Amino acid sequence: MTSILIIAQHEDGTLNPATAKTLSGALQVGAEAIDIAVFAEPGSVVAGQAAKLDGVRRVVAVEDAAFKHPTAARLAPEIAALATDYSHVFGPSTTFGKDLMPRAAALLGVNQVSDIQQVIDARTFKRPIYAGNAIVTVRVPDEAIVVATIRSASFAAAPEGGDAAEIDARPAAAEDPGHTRYVRLESGGGDGPDLQTADRVVSGGRALGSAENFQLIYGFAEKMGAAVGASRAAVDAGYVPNELQVGQTGKIIAPELYFAIGISGAIQHLTGIKDAGTIVAINKDAEAPIFEIADYGLVGDLFDVIPELEKLV
Amino acid sequence: MKILVPIKRVVDYNVRVRVKSDGSGVETEGVKMSINPFDEIALEEALRIKEAGKAEEVIVCSIGSKDCQQQLRTGLAMGADRALHVLTDDEVQPLAAARALLKLVEKEDPKIVFLGKQAIDDDCNQTGQMLAALWQRPQATFASKVDLDGEIATVTREVDAGLETLEVDLPAVLTSDLRLNEPRFVKLPDIMKAKRKPLEEIALAELGVDAGPALETTAFEPPPKRAGGRMLESVQELVDELKNKGLL
Ligand SMILES: Cc1cc2nc3c(=O)[nH]c(=O)nc-3n(C[C@H](O)[C@H](O)[C@H](O)COP(=O)(O)OP(=O)(O)OC[C@H]3O[C@@H](n4cnc5c(N)ncnc54)[C@H](O)[C@@H]3O)c2cc1C
Numbered sequence: 001m002t003s004i005l006i007i008a009q010h011e012d013g014t015l016n017p018a019t020a021k022t023l024s025g026a027l028q029v030g031a032e033a034i035d036i037a038v039f040a041e042p043g044s045v046v047a048g049q050a051a052k053l054d055g056v057r058r059v060v061a062v063e064d065a066a067f068k069h070p071t072a073a074r075l076a077p078e079i080a081a082l083a084t085d086y087s088h089v090f091g092p093s094t095t096f097g098k099d100l101m102p103r104a105a106a107l108l109g110v111n112q113v114s115d116i117q118q119v120i121d122a123r124t125f126k127r128p129i130y131a132g133n134a135i136v137t138v139r140v141p142d143e144a145i146v147v148a149t150i151r152s153a154s155f156a157a158a159p160e161g162g163d164a165a166e167i168d169a170r171p172a173a174a175e176d177p178g179h180t181r182y183v184r185l186e187s188g189g190g191d192g193p194d195l196q197t198a199d200r201v202v203s204g205g206r207a208l209g210s211a212e213n214f215q216l217i218y219g220f221a222e223k224m225g226a227a228v229g230a231s232r233a234a235v236d237a238g239y240v241p242n243e244l245q246v247g248q249t250g251k252i253i254a255p256e257l258y259f260a261i262g263i264s265g266a267i268q269h270l271t272g273i274k275d276a277g278t279i280v281a282i283n284k285d286a287e288a289p290i291f292e293i294a295d296y297g298l299v300g301d302l303f304d305v306i307p308e309l310e311k312l313v
Numbered sequence: 314m315k316i317l318v319p320i321k322r323v324v325d326y327n328v329r330v331r332v333k334s335d336g337s338g339v340e341t342e343g344v345k346m347s348i349n350p351f352d353e354i355a356l357e358e359a360l361r362i363k364e365a366g367k368a369e370e371v372i373v374c375s376i377g378s379k380d381c382q383q384q385l386r387t388g389l390a391m392g393a394d395r396a397l398h399v400l401t402d403d404e405v406q407p408l409a410a411a412r413a414l415l416k417l418v419e420k421e422d423p424k425i426v427f428l429g430k431q432a433i434d435d436d437c438n439q440t441g442q443m444l445a446a447l448w449q450r451p452q453a454t455f456a457s458k459v460d461l462d463g464e465i466a467t468v469t470r471e472v473d474a475g476l477e478t479l480e481v482d483l484p485a486v487l488t489s490d491l492r493l494n495e496p497r498f499v500k501l502p503d504i505m506k507a508k509r510k511p512l513e514e515i516a517l518a519e520l521g522v523d524a525g526p527a528l529e530t531t532a533f534e535p536p537p538k539r540a541g542g543r544m545l546e547s548v549q550e551l552v553d554e555l556k557n558k559g560l561l
């Protein structure tokens with residue numbers, strides 16, 4: 001029997017949208033049953049949110065005070081304990097899932113299928129390698145449990161359904177090893193839309209030249225109701241915090257509309273935006289590689305173009 | 314204390330990798346090979362820890378064919394003290410790599426194993442986490458800052474929401490992110506010196522590692538191409554196009 005356990009991601013009492021996207025991937029497998037595991041602190045409302053998603057049979061709610069800021073070391077044995085009832089365990093391909101799922105896979109004695117972008121059948125998947133320069137089809141051998149992460153940008157979020165799934169509350173199975181301690185999380189981002197789920201994203205690159213100049217991007221993004229993104233060069237130079245990086249080692253996103261402003265279009269950046277609907281590139285160099293993939297290209301100095309754009313939109 | 318740095322030989326990040334026309338794999342014939350960039354950063358950090366007097370020895374290791382020794386020599390030229398080469402001509406997937414690394418850990422007893430967060434060929438992002446699981450030790454992945462104080466490492470991690478800080482007891486597995494540091498350049502005299510540094514060869518078969526169920530790759534294909542773009546003449550034209558498409 002094909003049955004899938006999805007590991008929910010949540011923060012501050014809210015289910016992360018990557019969970020519903022992981023569910024979409026799971027729905028394409030054609031499983032008899034799909035359950036969601038929610039590891040949360042006692043009293044959390046997240047299990048209730050997960051139960052509303054359409055296509056979920058059951059939410060396995062494991063409560064423990066340590067799950068307020070769970071670490072991979074703490075969660076992986078919990079997942080390994082639950083996994084015995086399933087043929088598949090899926091997590092989101094976010095930094096949460098990337099950190100956690102391989103640790104669980106190792107406990108289960110299998111390799112993980114990282115970053116699934118397409119489901120072919122219950123054991124066969126497509127995933128990118130070489131920064132997306134090649135797509136491979138991989139098959140998990142019959143005897144192995146399928147442990148995988150689902151690339152959020154490749155799947156739409158599964159909707160909420162009518163009837164809520166049952167919630168099966170369970171105590172934690174493992175003990176805190178005590179050797180890994182959460183200290184803090186610092187977020188430098190503003191309060192605009194979330195980069196990973198926004199319909200529109202405006203990204204700036206090295207060309208902005210300074211954190212002050214980058215305000216130009218923030219201003220235009222606000223006008224557009226867009227999230228702000230950046231190239232690695234802009235993050236490295238300290239213009240914006242790291243969580244805004246788009247690309248192979250930043251966020252893989254799929255907005256309807258993407259503006260690449262003063263970004264050259266290095267392969268590692270393009271990997272992050274391949275699934276975007278429409279890409280607009282603004283660059284003063286007509287030879288910039290970004291123009292090869294952009295749907296609309298405009299050669300010009302961003303310091304002239306942005307103010308003009310802001311007036312017209 | 315010892316720091317073990319696993320480095321993987323991969324196609325250089327500047328090479329634009331192409332799928333072979335018959336779909337049997339990617340073109341690696343004659344292309345430039347390098348140390349995986351994340352591993353170079355991990356090695357740089359290990360060397361800085363040693364230079365700060367907080368480690369005695371930095372050991373680089375690699376699992377793979379004879380050719381890996383080029384990258385191990387580069388690691389020695391950067392400043393590693395010695396190298397371990399686990400020799401195999403077979404493909405090594407993350408679980409097998411982690412199990413082999415665990416054998417080296419048992420042999421060398423390092424306080425830190427510092428890996429790259431991901432190999433830029435398979436883009437798996439698994440091996441460090443797997444090693445930590447098998448070793449039953451802490452992991453701090455995607456590190457952009459590492460502070461060592463006795464038996465504790467305080468690690469800042471690049472996560473989707475920002476920067477997360479974890480405190481882990483040593484021994485521990487760390488994996489590097491790009492902003493951790495900028496690796497040094499290798500100088501010619503160091504390349505000469507590296508030739509005399511010890512490099513120990515161990516056959517993978519000798520380690521008695523069970524590779525586990527391997528994923529089978531059944532096809533390679535180039536990514537779908539985005540339809541070619543259009544160059545526009547003015548901001549007005551851009552705005553009109555976006556309005557026509559219903560995007561504004
Ligand atoms: C392992 C690895 C992983 C990486 N991961 C990522 C990643 O996740 N994301 C990422 O983005 N990069 C990543 N990179 C880095 C990537 O290779 C590039 O270095 C980076 O994307 C370049 O950023 P940029 O386009 O802003 O800067 P540049 O390449 O310097 O481009 C700046 C562009 O701005 C244009 N310009 C300058 N002035 C103006 C002006 N006034 N008006 C208009 N245009 C102007 C220039 O013509 C140029 O095209 C990675 C690299 C490695 C090795």
Ligand SMILES: Nc1ncnc2c1ncn2[C@@H]1O[C@H](COP(=O)(O)O)[C@@H](O)[C@H]1O
Pocket residue numbers: 319320321322349351352374375376377405407410427428429430431432433435436437438439440441
């Ligand atoms: N064959 C190998 N030899 C040495 N190190 C490896 C090997 N495979 C993986 N690694 C290490 O594990 C990290 C993550 O690799 P991966 O899980 O394949 O993305 C790499 O950055 C290396 O540090």
